[in-house]
Amino acid sequence: MRARPVVAVASREVRTLLRNRALLAVAAVFAIVVVGLGGASMGSPGGYVSLTYDLLLPVELLVPVLAFAVAFQSIRGDDERGTLAILRTYSVSRLEYVFGVFVGRALPAFVVVVAALSAAGVVASLGAPEPSSFLATHSAGDTPLIYGRFVLFAGWYALATVAFVLAGSALARTDREALAAGVGVVVVVAFVADLALVALLTTGFVGDLIGVLVGLAPASAFRGLVLELAIRPAIATDPGVATAHPLVSVIGLAGWTVTALAVAAVAVWRPVER
Amino acid sequence: MVGRTLPLTAFAAVFVVAVVVLSATLVVPVGATDDVEPVPFEDTFTLGLTDETVRQTEARGFSIPRVEVYYSAYKYVVGFNSVGSYVAEQGRTGHEQRFGQPVAAFVSDYAGANASLTEDGYLTADGEVGFAPAEETVVVVDSRARLPSGPVAVPFSDRDAAAAFADAYGGEVVPWEAVTERVTARDPASASALRGAVENRSAWANQSVAATTDRERSTSIVVGEDAESLDAAVAAAPPNTTVELPPGTYRTDGLVVNKSLTIAGAGNATTIRGDGNGTVLTIAAPRTTLRDLRIDGVGDVGSRRSMLNTSEIEGLNWSKNVELAYGRGDAAVRLLDAERSLVEHVSVETPASGIVTLDSRGAVIRESAVAVSGGTQEGFMGLVAMYEPIVVERSRFAGGRDGIYTHRADGIVVRDNEFTDHRFGIHEMYTSDSLLRNNTARDSNAGIFLMTRPSGNLLVGNDVRDSRVGISTAGSRSYFASNVVADNGRGFNVYSSQSLYTHNTVVGNDVGLRAGDALATNLLTANDIVGNDQAATASIGPLRVWTVGDRGNYWGPVPGTDTDADGHYERAFRPTGSVDARVRTTPGAWTLARSPAVDLVRTVQETVPGLRATGVVDVAPRTTPARPETLETLREPGNTTEVAG
Numbered sequence: 040m041r042a043r044p045v046v047a048v049a050s051r052e053v054r055t056l057l058r059n060r061a062l063l064a065v066a067a068v069f070a071i072v073v074v075g076l077g078g079a080s081m082g083s084p085g086g087y088v089s090l091t092y093d094l095l096l097p098v099e100l101l102v103p104v105l106a107f108a109v110a111f112q113s114i115r116g117d118d119e120r121g122t123l124a125i126l127r128t129y130s131v132s133r134l135e136y137v138f139g140v141f142v143g144r145a146l147p148a149f150v151v152v153v154a155a156l157s158a159a160g161v162v163a164s165l166g167a168p169e170p171s172s173f174l175a176t177h178s179a180g181d182t183p184l185i186y187g188r189f190v191l192f193a194g195w196y197a198l199a200t201v202a203f204v205l206a207g208s209a210l211a212r213t214d215r216e217a218l219a220a221g222v223g224v225v226v227v228v229a230f231v232a233d234l235a236l237v238a239l240l241t242t243g244f245v246g247d248l249i250g251v252l253v254g255l256a257p258a259s260a261f262r263g264l265v266l267e268l269a270i271r272p273a274i275a276t277d278p279g280v281a282t283a284h285p286l287v288s289v290i291g292l293a294g295w296t297v298t299a300l301a302v303a304a305v306a307v308w309r310p311v312e313r
Numbered sequence: 314m315v316g317r318t319l320p321l322t323a324f325a326a327v328f329v330v331a332v333v334v335l336s337a338t339l340v341v342p343v344g345a346t347d348d349v350e351p352v353p354f355e356d357t358f359t360l361g362l363t364d365e366t367v368r369q370t371e372a373r374g375f376s377i378p379r380v381e382v383y384y385s386a387y388k389y390v391v392g393f394n395s396v397g398s399y400v401a402e403q404g405r406t407g408h409e410q411r412f413g414q415p416v417a418a419f420v421s422d423y424a425g426a427n428a429s430l431t432e433d434g435y436l437t438a439d440g441e442v443g444f445a446p447a448e449e450t451v452v453v454v455d456s457r458a459r460l461p462s463g464p465v466a467v468p469f470s471d472r473d474a475a476a477a478f479a480d481a482y483g484g485e486v487v488p489w490e491a492v493t494e495r496v497t498a499r500d501p502a503s504a505s506a507l508r509g510a511v512e513n514r515s516a517w518a519n520q521s522v523a524a525t526t527d528r529e530r531s532t533s534i535v536v537g538e539d540a541e542s543l544d545a546a547v548a549a550a551p552p553n554t555t556v557e558l559p560p561g562t563y564r565t566d567g568l569v570v571n572k573s574l575t576i577a578g579a580g581n582a583t584t585i586r587g588d589g590n591g592t593v594l595t596i597a598a599p600r601t602t603l604r605d606l607r608i609d610g611v612g613d614v615g616s617r618r619s620m621l622n623t624s625e626i627e628g629l630n631w632s633k634n635v636e637l638a639y640g641r642g643d644a645a646v647r648l649l650d651a652e653r654s655l656v657e658h659v660s661v662e663t664p665a666s667g668i669v670t671l672d673s674r675g676a677v678i679r680e681s682a683v684a685v686s687g688g689t690q691e692g693f694m695g696l697v698a699m700y701e702p703i704v705v706e707r708s709r710f711a712g713g714r715d716g717i718y719t720h721r722a723d724g725i726v727v728r729d730n731e732f733t734d735h736r737f738g739i740h741e742m743y744t745s746d747s748l749l750r751n752n753t754a755r756d757s758n759a760g761i762f763l764m765t766r767p768s769g770n771l772l773v774g775n776d777v778r779d780s781r782v783g784i785s786t787a788g789s790r791s792y793f794a795s796n797v798v799a800d801n802g803r804g805f806n807v808y809s810s811q812s813l814y815t816h817n818t819v820v821g822n823d824v825g826l827r828a829g830d831a832l833a834t835n836l837l838t839a840n841d842i843v844g845n846d847q848a849a850t851a852s853i854g855p856l857r858v859w860t861v862g863d864r865g866n867y868w869g870p871v872p873g874t875d876t877d878a879d880g881h882y883e884r885a886f887r888p889t890g891s892v893d894a895r896v897r898t899t900p901g902a903w904t905l906a907r908s909p910a911v912d913l914v915r916t917v918q919e920t921v922p923g924l925r926a927t928g929v930v931d932v933a934p935r936t937t938p939a940r941p942e943t944l945e946t947l948r949e950p951g952n953t954t955e956v957a958g
Binding site (some may be wrong): 057151176 | 317320321324325327328331332334335337338341342343349352356357383385386388389390459605791918
């Protein structure tokens with residue numbers, strides 16, 4: 040894979056994104072929701088642990104939605120407009136093209152997620168009422184470190200979900216399919232993967248493997264990382280067993296990203312017929 | 314080309330910086346406690362021992378072993394007076410949910426402090442005792458060391474010092490980790506233990522009443538026939554006889570009864586009248602009975618303290634100071650060392666205090682009336698009880714500062730009385746283990762006001778209305794059950810800690826429950842809080858979870874469902890929240906409260922309450938009232954209380 044074509048494609052994708060006012064609005068709404076849920080709307084912002092708790096579920100659901108908005112039209116759109124056909128005449132490999140699209144779409148998504156969450160963190164820490172000054176206080180585990188880890192994981196999660204949506208977009212043959220695939224990815228990532236796990240557990244197929252499988256469902260991998268590496272050390276509670284296997288979760292998130300990009304690369308265009 | 318890739322470069326740069334910075338958070342360990350140090354004890358949120366015990370201990374130069382704990386989910390440092398109170402809190406229902414785990418603990422270190430015991434076993438030490446990390450200490454348990462409140466465990470950072478102490482004063486040296494098993498804590502405020510305490514105090518009161526009212530004494534003197542004056546009759550009467558006062562007015566000037574007599578009038582037609590100076594009648598003998606008469610002509614000095622100069626006050630200890638302020642003023646009747654005495658069917662009018670009792674264990678005041686003139690500032694106390702428990706029942710108190718003021722009257726029983734038009738109906742200072750039952754209070758600044766961090770007080774079935782504050786609580790391990798607070802400025806000031814509130818009816822107040830800034834360790838369950846302008850308010854301090862296990866309180870209909878039909882909504886209710894606080898009053902709030910966004914926010918707000926800024930949440934609100942009949946009576950037409958829904 041060569042850098043030049045990737046940069047060229049990525050650069051074009053970024054400019055496309057920045058031109059799309061609707062996308063900018065989606066990013067703004069995401070930021071508002073995150074900051075709002077992060078305590079500002081309730082008038083009772085708390086510490087970083089509570090902020091992490093408060094934002095975990097919303098982020099888990101909203102990041103796939105943001106990824107959908109950012110990426111569902113990308114490859115399918117190029118196909119629709121005939122750009123894809125033109126690109127194929129240049130010396131751009133399918134891998135270079137897909138990776139370029141991914142970089143161009145995922146980097147802005149990552150930056151939006153991290154920026155919005157950082158804003159929520161700043162708002163919450165500024166808005167927290169001063170503790171009573173004549174009593175001794177301590178931060179316990181309630182440090183910005185916790186929240187920093189959470190934001191980092193949320194960024195990774197954004198990258199993985201963008202890759203997913205890209206795969207959907209590459210597989211789709213029509214606009215309608217692209218839309219359906221995008222929505223489908225959001226639903227699968229947010230709900231179906233975990234529901235399938237629960238079903239497996241219920242039927243008794245997995246048993247002790249649940250810790251590993253949880254790391255393999257993207258949303259659960261993200262959630263597991265946050266619970267195990269951010270919240271658990273802060274609260275210092277000992278629930279007896281680990282909440283998740285962080286290593287499996289990391290491999291899961293990374294693996295899904297690579298797999299999704301590979302699928303997209305395979306599906307982006309059919310081999311040139313001879 | 315450069316211009317075309319500029320946006321991408323910018324994003325890439327931000328990405329790289331963010332990843333590097335955020336990844337750094339993975340490297341720095343969280344929850345490291347190396348930098349945590351002990352703080353001055355007065356800067357902690359303090360639990361354990363009453364103010365009375367602490368003051369007594371300090372006044373006599375004894376030493377209290379203390380514990381300071383940093384909890385993972387609580388940003389204030391919590392201080393415990395005595396190791397036992399630390400153990401008690403660790404075992405309390407809901408403790409871990411609120412505080413998380415201890416991440417660092419420090420205990421008073423008696424090594425090198427020349428720890429020794431007085432002859433009575435009280436712990437003393439040289440100078441200020443410092444703190445040492447708890448895990449490095451050993452603790453001497455079951456030794457003869459004690460505080461005024463009971464036995465006490467003594468920690469040492471040095472095993473040899475601990476062993477020397479144990480050699481001298483008995484006991485066993487155990488590591489810090491063993492204190493939860495080896496140090497006995499007072500029972501937690503469990504419902505059954507508290508109900509048992511109520512029965513206990515009631516039985517004691519019944520015995521006291523029976524012992525004083527069963528007294529049969531033959532008449533030795535009828536005033537007006539056998540003696541000229543009341544004073545002469547009391548002087549002449551043999552002990553254990555009755556002095557009779559037929560209808561009429563009997564003047565006296567500071568009469569002191571110092572033998573066990575019965576002084577009996579003919580009801581309201583008999584009046585004992587003072588000369589308007591000082592106390593009218595002092596009973597200074599045990600088992601004296603005063604009944605069926607009126608008393609007036611009391612002096613108008615409420616407090617003698619203001620009459621002393623500074624040097625005279627300086628030499629007094631804290632308790633004598635209080636006695637001087639409240640126990641030495643002019644009164645209609647003063648009981649001094651008058652154990653088991655009885656004041657029955659006596660009606661008092663006074664510009665100062667009505668009845669003052671000191672050191673009169675088991676004395677009974679019953680079916681009497683005290684009217685204090687001069688309003689809540691000029692007049693003084695209806696009844697002052699100091700140092701020993703007495704029984705006050707079925708009496709009426711009106712006007713003056715406090716209907717009943719107590720000072721170190723541990724175990725006092727006040728039941729079935731009426732209070733109107735006071736500063737405080739019942740005002741308890743430095744008084745623990747009291748029982749206040751079935752009293753009604755109206756039109757006062759506060760119906761019942763507890764102060765000074767007492768312990769074990771039992772308030773059951775009281776009814777306070779039309780006052781600025783219904784019941785203001787304080788102290789620990791207390792029981793507030795089946796009380797009614799209606800149409801007050803505030804129903805309850807929830808200022809206590811580690812106490813149980815259950816089956817109270819809180820209706821029609823401006824603010825139903827006001828959470829104070831004490832440690833949020835109270836248990837509230839099965840209370841009915843409806844029709845208040847604001848169901849609850851909270852001052853600064855972590856979120857209070859007012860649910861015990863999975864049983865919450867009744868706040869009226871809540872925008873939620875009870876699908877498992879266990880009588881509790883699955884949805885949490887936040888009476889201090891901007892949306893939930895308005896569901897009963899503001900059109901539209903109900904709809905907003907059911908929005909997924911609000912739900913999303915609310916569901917997570919119950920987690921880590923110790924780290925949340927403020928507020929109150931009930932995670933399992935009741936679907937039906939706990940005391941429907943009481944609530945129904947309060948809602949009846951004609952009652953001024955308007956209850957929505």
